[in-house]
Structures are given as C-alpha cells and as structure tokens.
Amino acid sequence: MLTDMHIAIIGGDARQLEVIRKLVELDSRISLIGFDQLDHGFTGASKERMDEIDFSDIDAMILPVSGTNSEGEVETIFSNETVILTKEIISETPEHCIVFSGISNDYLNQIVSGSNRKLIQLFERDDVAIYNSIPTVEGTIMMVIQHTDITIHDSKVVVLGLGRVGMSVARSFSALGAHVKVGARKSEHIARITEMGLTPFHLAELEHHVKDIDVCINTIPHLVVNASIISKMPAHTLIVDLASKPGGTDFRYAEKRGIKALLAPGLPGIVAPKTAGQIIANVLSQLLRELVQQREEKK
Template structure:
C-alpha cells in the first residue's frame, strides 16, 4: 500500500488514466496536473494547477512516457496549461524524492543530477519493456495488415534489432507464417536468432538483405534504414519503424522513392492504452512501495 505517499502526476496520454486508478487503489494521495479536461471520482485524487504544486511536500513525480522536451516543457494532452519543469523546483524536494519517466533526455538528466535526486527511466527496465512488447507486437501486426495488399503469411519480413521488442516481433511474424530474417550486430544475438529458427544476418550487410523484402520492421533508434538501404528495397516494401523518436529511417528519401514508411513509436499507448497503463501502474506501484516509501521512512527529513 502507498498510504501517506504524495504523488504528482504531470501530463501523459490515456495510459496515465490506468496508472492513476492503480495508485489511487493503493491509497496514494495524488495531485493531477494537466488533466483538467477529464473527470475523476477517485478518493485522494485532486486536480491542481502546476503553479500551485508544493514540491517540498511531494514524494515523487510521474512524468509522461515521453518525459520532457529539451527545454523542460511537458506535453499536456488533456489541458491547455503550459508546464515547464525546472531544476529550482527539484531543489525544493526532499532528499528521497524520485522522478519516474518513460524515457529521458540531457535536459532532464542534468536538472535531476544537479538537484541530487533520483531518476527512474521505466522503459529501460526489462519488466516494462517485455510486458510492453505484447501490445507493441499486436500494433505492428495491425499496421502491417492495414498497409499492405498481401498476407503476412508467406511474405518476406526483415526485423532489425533483437532487443526485447525485436525478439517478440520476429517471433510473432514467424508464427503467422512469414519468412523472417533478423538483423543484429552482437554474435550472441545472431546465435539466438538461429536458435529461434529464423534467418540471421549482420546489420553491416543490411543493403544486400533488403533486396527481396516485403516488410521491414525497425526497432533500432538510430539512422540505420538510410537512403542507400532504401534504394535497394523493392518499391512495394512497407517500412514500419517502431523505434523511439525520431526512429531509424530516412523518411524523406522513402517518400521520394515512393516507399511507404511509417514511424510508430509508443504503439502500446495507441492500440491498447488500458493494458499498457496497467503494466505501468503495476510496476510503479511496486517501485514506489519498495523504494520511495522505504527511503522516506528512513529519511531525517521526516
């Protein structure tokens, strides 16, 4: 239980609604910023303006999955309020204060480090990434079906990267009857691809490996599907880039070649926000109880 824990949830998409519900059920006291367009009837949950938040009384803050912009601005989907998180605000917080975000950036890293506080990047956790790969796979399959004129069964599919998401995507398309090849760099990943019954190739050979593919699914968050790679693809190839923004595809050149290329980060929040929100809510509940609550109880600040 999170009785006595004061949490500020600042912005977010539909996934945050399930996070709010879960943390409210755990008896946390929650201040919502950026949700003025929505109605809530949970005990202990109040909507507030950002300027009215007393950071000195907060035990933790939950940011949107995307964190902050490079200038500290936080995207508020359900509000017209403008919110910027600054280092001075964090300096007011108690020593055990923790910020939870999906992903981070240099600005957020810098102000948290300067304030001497703790930053938890949820999407770097294995449990969150693996759970999230389930709705990500379903969303990728949905997009492939919607944007092609052929079945997944029998099609030639290249998956780039064998991380936690890449592994799940490759396995799912294989089970649907696609001829799946997977590109990776690490020797252990190439060995794992072979063990999975799929065709491995080194990403250094990407240009040669895309000459016969129907669908290219990229999970690598760096420019890997560049102009020279796209130039070798058949004109009917569909590129689905599910890496975090800005993805790893030269979308300008893909458009110039007439190849459909789609950037689709945060698929769980699009195709299954309830499930994705429950995943985050369950993990956050455990983290706050196991870490923040314990650190708060042992802090001389109390």
C-alpha cells in the same frame, strides 16, 4: 499501502489513468497536473496547476512515458495548458523525492542530476520493456495489415535489432507464417536468431537482404535504414519504425522514393492504453512500496 505518500503526476495520455487508479487504490495522495480537461474524477486525486503545488511536500513525481522534450515541455493530452518542468521545480522537492519517467533525454537528465534527485526510467527495466513488447507487437501487426495488400503469411519480413521488442516482433511474425530475417550486430544475437529458427544476418550486410522484402521493421534508435538501404528496396516495401523518435529511418528519402515509411513509437499507448497503463502502474506501485519500506527501516 502508500498511505500519506504525496505523488505528483504530471501530464501524460490514457496510460496515466491506470497509474492514477492504481495509486488511488493504494491510498496515496495525488496531485494531477495537466489534467484539467479530464472528465473522470478520482477520489484522493486533485487537479492542480503547476504554480499551485507545494513541491516541498512531494515524495514522488511521475512523468509521462515520453518524459519531457528538449525544452522541458511535458506532453499533456488532457489539457491545453503548457506544462514545463524545470530544475528549480525539482529542487523544491525533498531530497528523497524520486522522478519517474518512461524514457529520458539530455534535458531531463541534467535538471534531475543537477537537483541531486534520482531519476528512474521505467522503460530501461527489462520487465516493463518485455511486458510492453506484447501490445507493441499487436500494434505492429495491425499496421502491417492496414498498410499492405498482401497477407503476413508467406510475406518476406526483415526485422532490425534483437532487443526485447525485436525478439517479440520477429517471433510473432514468424508464427504468423512470414519468412523472417533478423539483422543484428552482436554474435550472441546472431546465435539466438539461429536458435529461434529464423534467418540471421549482420547489419553490415543489410543492403543485400532488402532487395526482395515486403516489410522492414526497425527497432534500432539510430539511422540504420538510410537512403542507400532504401534505394535497394522494392517500391512496394512497407517500413515500420518502432524506435524512439526520430527513429532509425530516412523518412525524407523514403517519401521521395514513394516507399511508405511509418514512425510508430509509443504503439502500446495507441492500441492498448489500458493494458499498457496497467503494466506501468504495477511496476510503479512495486517501486513505491519498496521506497516506503526503505524509509520505515531507516526509522
């Protein structure tokens, strides 16, 4: 149980509702910031404004999956209020306070480290990323069905990257009958692609493998699908970019060429927010329980 633990949940989308529900069940005291337009009420959770919180009493701070933007603004789907997280706010928290976020950026890294607090990026954890790849794959399949006029079966698909998402995407499209090629750089990834029964290639040879494809799915958060690569693709090719913003595709050039390119980060929160929220909630509750246990052992 998390009795007497005071947690600030700042902003977020429908996934955060599952986090709130789980933490309420564990008897924690929750301050909700950026939820003033949320109709649902949770016993043990109070809606508050940023300037109403006594941050010196906060044991943990939970941000949305997206963390903050480069100016410190936090996404607030359930509020029209602009919520900004600053170094001063984090510095008001107790030294043991931990900041949780899905991903991070230079701004968030700097204000947390500058306050001598600990930041945990949930999406850097293998368990979260692997579980999260399930709704990501389902959302990708949905998008490909919606935006093409062919079946996935017998289509030619290129997947870029064999990380935790890339592996799940490649395996699933192959299971649906697509002819899947996977581009990677590491020799161990090339070996794994071969072991999976798929066609591997080195990313340096990408332009030679897109000349007859129907779908290109990118998971690499760097500019991989550039203008030179896009110029080699058939006009009917669909690009689905699953990498975090701004993605790894030259969207301007794709539009110029008339190739449909979709940036689709955060698919789990769109296609399956309840499941995606439960994944985050389960891992968060486990980490918070460990934190409580560590404190008890120090006493």
